[in-house]
Amino acid sequence: MPASSSRTDRSARLTRWLVTLPPALFLVVFFLIPALIMAAASFREPGEFGGLAPLAERGFSLDAYRFVLDDVIYAWILAKSFAVAGLTTLLCLVLAYPLAVLIVRSPKRRRDLLVLLVILPFASNFLIRIYAWMIILGPLDLLYSPVAVIVGMVYVHLPFMILPLYTNLEKHDPALLEAAQDLGAGGWARFWCVTWPLSLPGVLSGSALVFIPVLGMFAVPELLGGTGDLLIGNLIKEQFLDNRDWPLGAALSLLLTLAVLAVAGLSSALTRNRGQM
Amino acid sequence: MALLEIRNITRRFGSLEAVKDVTLDIEAGEFFTLLGPSGCGKTTILRMIAGFDAPDAGELYLDGRPLAGMPPEKRPVHTVFQSYALFPHLTVAGNIAFPLEMAGRSRDEIRRRTTETLALVHLEDKGDAFPHELSGGQKQRVALARGLVNKPRLLLLDEPLGALDAKLRERMQGELIALQREVGVTFVFVTHAQQEALALSHRIAVMNEGRIEQLDVPEALYSTPKNRFVADFIGTINLIAAAVVEASRHGLRLAAPGLGEIAAPVHGAVAVGSNGALAIRPEHLRISGHADRAGLKNHFAGAVVEYLFLGDVTVYKVRLDNGLLLEALATNAGPGRARFHEIGDRVSVEWRHDAGVFLPD
Numbered sequence: 001m002p003a004s005s006s007r008t009d010r011s012a013r014l015t016r017w018l019v020t021l022p023p024a025l026f027l028v029v030f031f032l033i034p035a036l037i038m039a040a041a042s043f044r045e046p047g048e049f050g051g052l053a054p055l056a057e058r059g060f061s062l063d064a065y066r067f068v069l070d071d072v073i074y075a076w077i078l079a080k081s082f083a084v085a086g087l088t089t090l091l092c093l094v095l096a097y098p099l100a101v102l103i104v105r106s107p108k109r110r111r112d113l114l115v116l117l118v119i120l121p122f123a124s125n126f127l128i129r130i131y132a133w134m135i136i137l138g139p140l141d142l143l144y145s146p147v148a149v150i151v152g153m154v155y156v157h158l159p160f161m162i163l164p165l166y167t168n169l170e171k172h173d174p175a176l177l178e179a180a181q182d183l184g185a186g187g188w189a190r191f192w193c194v195t196w197p198l199s200l201p202g203v204l205s206g207s208a209l210v211f212i213p214v215l216g217m218f219a220v221p222e223l224l225g226g227t228g229d230l231l232i233g234n235l236i237k238e239q240f241l242d243n244r245d246w247p248l249g250a251a252l253s254l255l256l257t258l259a260v261l262a263v264a265g266l267s268s269a270l271t272r273n274r275g276q277m
Numbered sequence: 278m279a280l281l282e283i284r285n286i287t288r289r290f291g292s293l294e295a296v297k298d299v300t301l302d303i304e305a306g307e308f309f310t311l312l313g314p315s316g317c318g319k320t321t322i323l324r325m326i327a328g329f330d331a332p333d334a335g336e337l338y339l340d341g342r343p344l345a346g347m348p349p350e351k352r353p354v355h356t357v358f359q360s361y362a363l364f365p366h367l368t369v370a371g372n373i374a375f376p377l378e379m380a381g382r383s384r385d386e387i388r389r390r391t392t393e394t395l396a397l398v399h400l401e402d403k404g405d406a407f408p409h410e411l412s413g414g415q416k417q418r419v420a421l422a423r424g425l426v427n428k429p430r431l432l433l434l435d436e437p438l439g440a441l442d443a444k445l446r447e448r449m450q451g452e453l454i455a456l457q458r459e460v461g462v463t464f465v466f467v468t469h470a471q472q473e474a475l476a477l478s479h480r481i482a483v484m485n486e487g488r489i490e491q492l493d494v495p496e497a498l499y500s501t502p503k504n505r506f507v508a509d510f511i512g513t514i515n516l517i518a519a520a521v522v523e524a525s526r527h528g529l530r531l532a533a534p535g536l537g538e539i540a541a542p543v544h545g546a547v548a549v550g551s552n553g554a555l556a557i558r559p560e561h562l563r564i565s566g567h568a569d570r571a572g573l574k575n576h577f578a579g580a581v582v583e584y585l586f587l588g589d590v591t592v593y594k595v596r597l598d599n600g601l602l603l604e605a606l607a608t609n610a611g612p613g614r615a616r617f618h619e620i621g622d623r624v625s626v627e628w629r630h631d632a633g634v635f636l637p638d
């Protein structure tokens with residue numbers, strides 16, 4: 001009956017709207033609009049005492065971008081930030097993978113306990129945990145060095161790698177490993193030919209969850225890396241709080257956002273090319 | 278020397294003896310089947326052959342060499358799992374090439390053998406498809422191809438047709454027979470479906486509660502089951518309780534309570550006076566409308582209580598005058614002969630003196 005089927009169609013559509021509207025609204029109000037304001041700000045002139053110069057007097061300008069492109073130091077800091085983010089992601093992956101495997105292979109009751117331990121650090125304040133690292137690294141003569149920054153970054157982001165990996169590995173059908181072994185695969189071959197490729201979606205989402213926040217992180221480099229070791233996050237923060245050059249800060253964070261989007265696009269393209277998992 | 282020798286293997290899980298003192302030989306080139314109800318230990322035996330499990334007692338020998346201590350990846354034995362366990366991240370060709378790659382074959386050989394094996398299972402055009410794009414029957418063929426491609430000494434198949442619908446199942450049975458004949462690999466097949474076992478196998482071991490009840494060729498299992506379990510498990514059979522009155526070289530004379538005397542053939546030694554049952558297949562019973570013939574040898578009067586017209590045959594259920602319910606099969610050959618007897622008809626049930634087998638208790 002067309003009449004009733006169109007009615008169910010309409011009510012299904014209504015439900016879909018009701019469910020998706022609130023999050024969509026939230027994203028528009030708290031992400032899209034601020035991002036657009038930020039983008040607009042990057043084309044303005046800085047005000048004398050911070051903020052932005054009145055639009056009527058100074059209008060739009062490309063000064064902030066010109067400034068960034070003129071000085072190679074900005075490109076250098078962006079590259080360094082990417083390197084730190086990449087290294088942190090890699091170290092997190094190397095540390096988190098065996099841990100996730102260990103958790104998945106534990107008996108059910110121990111597994112829940114181990115997952116709890118992974119997220120337990122979130123129960124205490126982030127800054128306190130970083131200060132704790134200062135106390136640990138100080139006597140080792142590592143404080144205010146690139147090593148300290150990496151250690152801090154890895155420490156903070158490790159759970160974000162472990163959890164997606166764990167969620168992925170837990171879903172693997174043990175029959176596949178048995179089939180691989182049956183067909184002649186030894187321990188390493190089973191890992192590289194079955195477990196690893198099947199875990200790639202987890203690896204990619206974990207990597208994104210580590211890589212992207214590390215790029216924007218300023219607290220860790222500031223507290224553990226000292227003043228000599230600026231990353232892009234510190235630079236942006238400085239423009240807003242210390243230098244009072246909002247357009248420059250806005251331009252830098254817009255460039256960072258674009259870079260992150262490029263990385264995210266690349267990683268999702270990679271996943272899609274792997275076919276359905 | 279048999280290809281695979283299984284010697285007195287026992288496997289316990291806690292207090293449960295899943296496999297009890299099983300001994301059997303599997304010959305090269307054979308289509309061998311382990312048949313039994315769910316939970317009788319078939320999978321446990323397969324896992325011990327594949328190397329995923331080890332017997333608590335007893336030994337296995339492949340080509341005369343003991344298998345103990347050899348890990349699964351080193352055994353020239355491959356398995357087709359009921360769930361297929363295809364690698365979801367590899368294409369059909371990738372799945373089939375997997376064992377060749379693990380064996381370190383050359384790139385040329387891998388390509389050639391993969392193509393050959395794809396053709397063998399009629400999936401030439403599916404090499405680039407992923408498992409999730411295949412139908413159940415196609416997945417089944419990929420699993421078979423993957424198990425066969427590296428020419429194992431033994432291919433183990435654990436209820437491989439269990440997940441298919443009836444029609445497809447029948448077709449795959451035909452393909453399995455053809456495939457096994459073509460590649461000549463020894464198959465050890467596990468199933469709980471007796472018809473499937475009868476249709477496919479060269480030899481069948483009927484299992485019950487971890488033990489082998491009877492090991493024989495399908496015809497022998499069907500016509501001369503050794504005990505009630507086998508008789509009951511394979512096909513449909515009528516059991517007529519009786520005691521042995523006389524035993525000679527020519528046959529048995531049995532006394533059935535409420536029926537009278539029955540003449541039956543001898544299979545092995547039977548002691549006079551022993552109790553048991555005459556097991557006789559429905560197709561060995563004849564039904565005629567002459568109820569008055571009761572009283573002749575192996576003729577008994579009764580009434581039709583139910584019939585099932587199946588097209589080629591009709592199955593009658595007849596209640597004899599002593600209350601025993603028998604099932605008889607009448608073929609429907611000839612025009613207009615689809616059905617003879619109506620419910621309630623008085624009939625005579627008859628069988629030859631050399632039909633059936635006496636099973637002592």
Ligand SMILES: Nc1ncnc2c1ncn2[C@@H]1O[C@H](COP(=O)(O)OP(=O)(O)O)[C@@H](O)[C@H]1O
Nearest residue numbers: 290293295313314315316317318319320321322
């Ligand atoms: N790993 C195990 N632990 C405990 N019991 C098991 C295990 N594997 C099988 N069993 C038990 O052994 C018996 C035989 O199992 P199985 O060989 O799988 O039977 P089948 O394949 O004939 O259905 C069953 O009762 C089953 O519950």
Ligand SMILES: [Mg+2]
Nearest residue numbers: 316319320435
């Ligand atoms: Mg089983």
